[in-house]
Amino acid sequence: MSSRAPVTPSDYIDKVTGRTEYITDVEVPGMVHGKILRSPHPHAVIKSIDASAALEMPGVIAVLTGADVSALNNHWGLYLKDRPVIAIDRVRYVGEPVAMVAADDERIAEEALEAISVDYEPIPFVTDAAEAIEASAPLVHETHDTVKDFYFKGEAKPVAGTNIFQHYNYEHGDVEKAFAQADRCFEAKYEFPMVFHYAMEPHCVIASFDSGGLTVWSCGQSPTAVQKVLSRVFGMPLARIRIISPNVGGGFGGKASVKIDPLVAALAWKTHRPVRVCLSISESMLTARRLSASIRVKTGVRNDGAILAKSVSVLMNGGAYADTGPAVAVKAANRAIGPYRIPNLKLESTAAYTNTVPGAAFRSIGGPQAVWASESQMDEIAEALGLDPLEFRNRNLLRRGEHVRPDLRPIDVEMGEAMDIATREMAQLRASDSGSETHRGTALGISDPGIMAVSSVLLRLKIDGSVAVVSNSVEIGQGVREVLRRLAAEQLKQPVDAVEVLTPDTAIAPFDWGTGASRSSLMMGLAIADAAADIRRQIAEIAAIVLEVDPQSVELCEGGIAIGNRKKTFSELLHAYFGIDSGELVSIGRVSPHSNAGKLTQAPLFWETAAGQCAVAVDEDTGEISVRHYVSVADVGRVVNRAAAEGQDEGATIMGLGHTLSEELVYQDGQPVNATMIDYHVPTIDEVPENFVTVLIESGTGPGPGGMRGMGEGAILPVAPAVANALAEGYGIRIRKLPLTPERVWRAIRERKER
C-alpha cells in the first residue's frame, strides 16, 4: 500500500457543500422545459395523436410527436439503427417516449401531457427472452439495420426474421470430446435479473440550436458518441455540434453511449428554443437497465479437480432497443470463462429484443451475469468432488502470462495472490467477530475491458506555470478529474495545485471514445504522458534557442526548467522566447491502437479482476441474509487517487449487493410493476457490511503511467456468487436465481429440511 499522505481531492468540498454545478443547475438564456408522455402499453400501434388541447394551454410552446421527425434521419443506434428519435407509429415498451411538450416551465409542460390524447391499438407483446426467441413470438422489430465500426468495433449479428439482435460464438479445443472423456460433468442454469443503474442524478439534458449550430449540455458518459449520433440525426457536420459535460451525478453505464440527447435535441429543433429536460428517477428507470440473463454452464472435470472443458450458453433479455446490448452479450460470454485453465472452451451468446425497457451497458457489461453463473458452479463442482473451493480454484488457476483464450492478451495479474490476500484478511475479520456464527463464500472475477484505444487530450502550459488539462473525460463521481490533475502534475513535474482540469467540451477538448469500461484514468493517463512529452520537447527546443543549451540537457522542474544547477522559470524562458511576458504552450496527446509501438492493439488492454470474500449469517426463519464482512482485492497496478479508488471498489461491491439481495425490475402483463424507488430496493447504509476491507495491489504491471491499469468495475463481479457460495457452505442450499431475496432463501432452506 502507498505511504503517501492522503490528499483531499479538490472536488470533494464543493460536492459536500452543494456548490458543484450539475446540468440541472445550468440556466441557458431563453431556455424552456420539456416533459415526456410515455407509452402505457408494452406493444401497440399508434393510430393517432391529438395534441390540439395541449397546444392551446397557456405557456405551451410546442408538442413533438413521431410525425415531426420525418424530416430527420429519425432512427439511430450504435450497433443497430433501431431506435426512433421519438416513437413513430408504434411503441415497443411501457415508458417509451410518445410525445413531448415544451413549455415555459416544467409544471405547465407536465399539465399539458395530460391534455394529449393518443389512440393506441395494442398488439401482442413479449417480455421474456426465452419466449422472444420462439418462432411464434411477436417481432419487436421486423428488420435489423446494423452499422459496422460506427462507434464500436465490428457489428452485431442479428438473425433475420427473429427477435435475436446479437449472436456470438467462440470455441477452442473440442468441447464435446472433452466432456466425453471427463470423469464428471456439471451442468446448470443461472438466472440474473434486470436491474436499474440508480445513478443519484436522473438523466438531464439541455439542447440549444443557434446560428453556431447545436449545443448540448449532456449527462452522457461519451460526449463524442452523443456528438456523432446527433450529427447523423440532424444531418449536421460534427464541428457544428458542441457537447458540454458538467459534473454528472453518477452514470454506471445508464448514461453511456447515447440516451435521451436526440430526443431533447429534437424538441429544441422543433421549438427553436433551448430546451431542458430533467427526468424523474422513475423515468430514468424506464430509460435503461442491465440486461437480464439466463446462463447455462456445463463443465467437465477430472476427479482430481482439473477442468477439462467448459461450455457456456448465454441468453440475454435486451429490451425494446439494442443499445449497447450487442457488446454486453459478447462480454457476458467472455466473462464467464474465469481465471482458469480451460483447454476446451465453447461460448455462445444470444441477445433478444423484448417489449421491456432497453437493456444497456452497466458497470462491467455482462460481467456480473457471467461471473454469477461460473463462480457459483465452481463451488458446486468443488463440493461434489469433495474439494475445498479455494483448493479447487487453485488447481485450475491461471498464472500471470497464461492465456484465458489464445486470441486474447495473456492474463497480467496473479489471481492466486489476490485470493490469498482475501482469505487472510477475512480470517482476521472473522477471528475478531464475537457475534453469531458466519459462513464464508469466495468468488473470483476477471473481465476483458472493452476499451477502444482512441483518446486524446490537450495540455496547455501557461506562462505562469499553471496547466490546463482539456479532455472529454466526464466526471461522473468516479474522481477522474482529480486523477487527470495528478497525472498531469506528475508528468510535467509541477505541483498538483498548478493544474486545472477543465469541464469537458467537445468544442475545445479533442476526441475521446468515452467515459466507461474502466478506461478513463488509463487512456487519459497515456494521452497525458504523450502530451507531456511534447511539452518537454517544445520547452527543450525553446531553451536551446533562448539559452543556447543542449536540448538534451533541459529538464522540467517545479515552476520551470533546470539545466544542471541552472534554473529558469517558465516565465523567464517564455518571455525571452515570445518577447512579451504572455503566452502559452499547447500540446496534444494521442492514443490509438498503434500507440506505444503497437502494444495497445491486442485485446484486452489489461485484465480487470477482483477477488471477493464475504462472511454471512442467515436468519433461517425469515431467510434474511446479513453480509457481515466483506473483503475485496484487486491488482489495479497503481493507485493514483486513493480515496476515490477505494470508493470505487466499495461502491462497486455495495452496488453488487443490490442485485445479490434485493434488486429486480419485475414485469407482469407487460408492465414494470415496481419501477419506483419505494418498491425497488437499492442497498442503503443499513446493508453495508459491518467490516469492509479493500486491498488494492499495486504491482505496477498495468499498461498506463507508473504501471496503472483501469479500475472501478471489477469489484462488482464476485459479490453475488460469493454470497451464494456462503449460503451453500453454511446452510446447505444452492440458489441459482438472483436476487437472493429472503423468501427465496427461506424456501430453499425449507426444501432442504424437507429432503
Next chain:
Amino acid sequence: MFLIPFTHHRPVSLDEVFETLAKHGDDAAVYAGGTELLLALKARVLRYEHLIDLKRVKELSGIRIEGEELVIGALATHHQIANNDLVQAHVPAYAALSEEIANIRVRAAGTLAGNLAFAEPHSDPPSLLSAMDATLILVSSGGKRGVPMREFILSDFTTAREENELIAEIRIPVTAAGEGFAYRKFGHLERPAVGASAGCVMRGGKPSYRLWFGAIGDRPLHAKEIEDAIAGVPAASLPEALPKVARDFASGISTASDLHGSADYKQHLASVLIQRALAAACEAAQSRGAANA
C-alpha cells in the same frame, strides 16, 4: 410529477380548520407531515384544490400524560414520539416502534395521526396500537368522539373517520407494571411485509396475551384464536404452547402474493414474528414488573 396547483390554508385554530373544511368540502384535505398525502398528490392518485396545513393548530400539538393514558397530539412526528421521555417511560414498546418507522426523513416529517388517517396497510403503528388498546379522539365542529384503534381502520385506505372529522389525539393506555408489549416486523422493501404486535399482561399472577398482526392484510388483524389458546399459559411455557397455534392461525390468514412476498411466505413470517414479538413482550413485562416492584 409536480403537484397540481392548490390553495394553501394555514389555520391556527380548530375552529378555523372546520370553517375552511366546511367551505371547501370534498375539494379540501388536511395534512400535517404530508409524507403520504404529497406522494399521492404527486402521483395524481389524489387531487385536492385546497390543502389545509394543520401545523399551526396548537390544540393538536403536544405529548402528555393524562391519568393512566399517554396522549399523543395529532401533530407529533414519529421522530418526536420515538425520542420523547414520556413515551419512552410509559409506552416504551411504541417508542421503539416509532424509531424504526420507514427512514429518518419520513420520521422527521411524518406524524402518527397522518399515518393512521391514511391507513396504508403496509404500516407499522396500527397493530401495536390495537394490541395496546389505544383510542383515537376524532373532532369535528359538532364535537368529539373516541374510536378504539381496533375499530378505526376499516380496510386499505379507509377509516371510520368522517370527512368533516380530524384525528385530534391518540390516547394510549400507559403500560403498567407487569405489562409488556413488543412489535416485530419484516420486509425487504421500504415498507413492512408483515408486522406482529404482542402484549403480555399479568393480572393476579395470571398472564393474558394480546396479539395483533399488521401489514399482512388490509387492516390490523386480531389473533384472537391464538390469544384464547394460550390464555393463562405462563410465559415460560409459551415456547411449547405457542408455535403450533401460531402456525395454524397464520396459515389461515387471508393474504395475497405480491411484491412483498408470496402468500405462504407472509403467513410463515406472521407465525415467526408473533412468536418473536410475544417473547419480547413477556421479557418486557417481567422487567417492567421488576422495575416497578
